[in-house]
Each structure stands twice: as structure tokens, then as C-alpha cells.
Amino acid sequence: MNGTQLSLRLKKVAEYLPQAAYFADIGSDHAYLPCYVCLHDRHARAVAGEVNNGPYQSALKEVDTHQLNDQIDVRLGDGLDVLINNEVEQVVIAGMGGPLIRDILESGKDKLSSVSKIIVQPNIDARSIRRWFYDNQYQLVHEAILEENGHIYEVLAAEKGDPEHIYQQESFEKQLWLGPWLMKERSPVFRKKWKEEKSKKERIVHQIRCSKQPDEKKIQLFQKELVWLKEVLEQ
Numbered sequence: 001m002n003g004t005q006l007s008l009r010l011k012k013v014a015e016y017l018p019q020a021a022y023f024a025d026i027g028s029d030h031a032y033l034p035c036y037v038c039l040h041d042r043h044a045r046a047v048a049g050e051v052n053n054g055p056y057q058s059a060l061k062e063v064d065t066h067q068l069n070d071q072i073d074v075r076l077g078d079g080l081d082v083l084i085n086n087e088v089e090q091v092v093i094a095g096m097g098g099p100l101i102r103d104i105l106e107s108g109k110d111k112l113s114s115v116s117k118i119i120v121q122p123n124i125d126a127r128s129i130r131r132w133f134y135d136n137q138y139q140l141v142h143e144a145i146l147e148e149n150g151h152i153y154e155v156l157a158a159e160k161g162d163p164e165h166i167y168q169q170e171s172f173e174k175q176l177w178l179g180p181w182l183m184k185e186r187s188p189v190f191r192k193k194w195k196e197e198k199s200k201k202e203r204i205v206h207q208i209r210c211s212k213q214p215d216e217k218k219i220q221l222f223q224k225e226l227v228w229l230k231e232v233l234e235q
């Protein structure tokens with residue numbers, strides 16, 4: 001893969017960026033995403049942030065190869081520390097765990113005042129990011145779920161706005177977990193993911209019940225989640 005070709009999950013991330021975007025790609029790795037976007041949109045600009053020196057050097061090389069130095073600024077640094085205040089209008093963080101993405105957003109909050117859109121692709125635990133969006137006045141505007149090379153990925157996009165817009169109070173926790181837009185759509189990939197999750201949870205409940213001191217609290221939580229999954233999958 002390189003800046004002219006992109007994985008399915010990163011293509012979906014790129015789709016959520018507006019024309020002439022000025023965005024930061026945090027944890028940019030080889031800067032494939034900024035290169036792809038800027039090659040397709042000569043008015044787009046990007047900051048590619050990378051915390052590790054190896055990927056940072058690879059990103060510099062990739063940007064150089066495509067002669068995109070006038071559009072992409074590659075910077076070495078931790079999270080949103082690579083940004084100047086009020087610099088970019090969109091932030092992308094893809095390919096990390098949900099809790100890590102949430103922590104990067106939380107610790108770099110002061111850099112987000114000019115950011116109207118945040119696009120994330122968590123490898124696990126999208127719920128933690130949905131909660132962060134909700135708590136920080138970002139409205140969830142898009143969600144996608146897709147399968148690539150045997151892995152299932154979720155992509156979320158949020159804009160500054162009313163975080164309550166898409167949620168219903170009576171099923172808030174369920175929507176945070178499963179994704180309010182994804183629940184509406186219930187695509188085959190969505191059903192596949194949660195079918196597997198349901199089987200996994202049933203096995204875990206069985207194991208906990210068989211232990212010498214069953215953790216009743218955990219059983220109750222899992223039972224509640226199993227009810228949610230049954231509702232969603234049977235609809």
C-alpha cells in the first residue's frame with residue numbers, strides 16, 4: 001500500500017473529509033492517508049503527526065515521493081501536541097484502540113477549538129469515543145462498519161453540535177455501545193460482528209457461572225448486554 005492506494009477503512013475515513021480540507025492525521029504512520037487525500041484534492045492540506053521516529057521518517061519519504069511537501073507538513077510529536085492552536089479544521093485518528101484515541105482527544109482538548117469535525121477509526125471499543133463525543137459537545141453525524149482482511153472496523157465522524165440529537169434517553173447506553181446510526185442500518189457486517197460478540201458473551205457467562213465464586217455483577221451486566229444484542233439481531 002502507498003499514498004495512491006488505500007485500505008478500505010482509510011478510504012472510508014477519507015470520504016468523511018470535506019473538499020479543501022485542512023486536517024491533522026494523528027498517528028499517521030507512513031502518511032498514506034494525507035498523501036491519498038492531497039493527491040485527489042489539490043486544495044487539501046494536512047499535518048501528519050507521528051510519535052515514533054521510524055514511521056516519521058517513512059512519512060517524510062512518502063510525502064517527498066509524491067512531491068506533496070507544499071500540502072503536507074510531517075511532524076514528530078505526541079498526539080495533538082504536533083498542532084499549533086487554531087491550526088486545522090478536521091482531526092483524524094485511525095488504527096488505534098478506542099480508549100487511546102479518547103485519551104489523545106482529551107489531553108489535546110485545547111487544540112480542538114478550531115476543529116469542526118473529528119473522524120476516528122478505533123480498532124476496539126468505539127463506545128468510549130462515542131461517550132467522549134457526547135460529553136464534549138460533538139454530534140455523531142456518520143458511522144460506518146466494514147470488513148477488511150478478516151477484521152471488522154468501525155469509522156465514526158462527529159461535528160460540533162448537539163450531542164443528544166441522535167440518541168434516545170431510554171436506549172442511550174445501548175446506542176453508545178452498538179452505534180446509533182449502525183443500529184438503524186443493521187448491515188450484514190454489523191449483524192456478523194454482534195452475532196459473534198453474542199456467542200462470545202454467552203460463553204463467558206457460562207464460564208463465570210461455573211467458577212467457584214461467580215461474579216454476579218459481571219453476569220448481570222453481560223445479561224443486560226445479551227438482551228440488547230438479542231433485540232437488535234432479531235429486529
